[in-house]
Amino acid sequence: MSSTKKVRVRFAPSPTGGLHLGGVRTVLYNYLFAKHHGGDFILRIEDTDQNRYMPGAEDYIFNCLKWTGLEPDESPVHGGAFGPYRQSERKPLYRQYAEQLVKNGNAYYAFDTPEELEKMRANFKTEQNPSPQYDHTIRSAMRNSLTLPANEVEKLLAENVRHVIRIKMPENETVCFTDMIRGEVSFNTSVVDDKVLLKADGMPTYHLAVVVDDYLMQISHAFRGEEWLPSAPVHILLWKYLFGADAMPQWAHLPLILGPNGKLSKRDGAKYGFPVFAMNWTNPATGELTEGFKEKGFLPEAFINLLAVLGWNDGSEQEIFTKPELIEKFSIERVHSGGAKFDYEKAKWFNHEWIKKLQASDYQLQVKELLENKGIAVTDQAQFIPVLDLVKERCILLPDFVEQAGFFFKAPEKYDLDAIKPKWNESKQSFFVALIRSFELSNTWNAHDLETGFKEMAAARQIKPGELLLPLRIMLVGGKFGPGVFQIAELLGKEETVTRIKYLLTLL
């Protein structure tokens, strides 16, 4: 391992839609690795396929990075010395590398039309080989610079006939490399096809672009999803042909995050009721909305934490990690090689832990907005933080605060009267009338004194406090939930407490 080289890693999404769990985790691992080693985290936009380009997707990606706090050091918006960071803006760069490969005999021009390719696939398709590839067994039957006479190739090129450049995969060679997560991985070149490197529109494919840009941007370590493993031999060979194997970054292929049935898809989210994208994403073409973790009520700290330990752990029993702790402890070698099924129940547990761990002031703004959206105005700012602190252990997702804290700022709309009525009687009625009186007369107002006074009154009337506590709770809260009833009364204030008791008495 050459440790002299500065650590530079990149996340290279294509702006084709929302950013899902796996993508964010790849960002996270890149980010953590870079920061751990004092290196740079680069974001490169891989927009070489104009057919799949989705307006808004690039801004969306940056918004997700901002929300998660995983901001790059270099990117199309952050700048940097290795730009441009959008592959579409680098288009003129790639052709020379492809041509160099042709010149050296490692690639060739192919003039086959889409129709001809389709025909080839249909012709060679058999039961044993349902998806024939453009490989060493088939390229001799196609129209390319390997089969056509040199003068005709020149003529076609001169006439600007649409063509691509394909890599010429060697026959029966073994390509192997050491993956930082899975160790030695090897392939036989005979079974990998002659991938297109430069498309007919002059844009590079991923295969060429990733190698050229990783080289030009001096990437030291390349992390990507396991789905790229089968095309790794193409990239390894390209590195060897173009820049030398020594210059090649170290690879790590991250395990996939699985849904209930295989690779996690946004469909799984819709089907099983959990988010798959980091933030809400609306497909501009269809208007279809896919829910995000942010809007579902996850804290970014929790989101990062749960993603980090989905496929990685530090060997200890620790599960809750702050970002600085992750940066300190992360190592790519401790990432598992096996895929992990995403467990939404555990994800919620992480969020719950973080709601408890963080200060209420850290997320008060989000909660206030949630309340206001439900028509609950927070007028008393001084009470707001104490209220949140009082109820936060009951909240798993941010929207839970609406139910748990809402009644402090707006009287309940519904009361669980059925919980009181069956056992209601005259003596209880008169107790509460007296309680109102004593509350009105009291000149202190804190939970402890309230409770003492309440219990003394109950004892004097020979009623068990337990018989009275639940009714009082319903009067103040509306239902059988929430913190200690006298703590609620304290925060509610004398006036509001009395008002609510009086109102409920009229309903009983």
Next chain:
RNA sequence: GGCCCGUUGGUCAAGGGGUUAAGACGCAUCCCUUUCACGGAUGAAUCACGAGUUCGAUUCUCGUACGGGCUACCA
């Protein structure tokens, strides 16, 4: 079909030739709490299978099965 990767409780996982095979989520029971939670305790539940190597395999090797990924002028 071919190729590649993987496989420890339902899920995330530690461990890695000899262990009572950690821990967490979830689930169940109990304690605390005159609500709901939080917290605490306990419990059920795991090394895919078959060969080999070995005094001894969950751990190493090879097969098999199963799961997943890839197989586009998509990334």
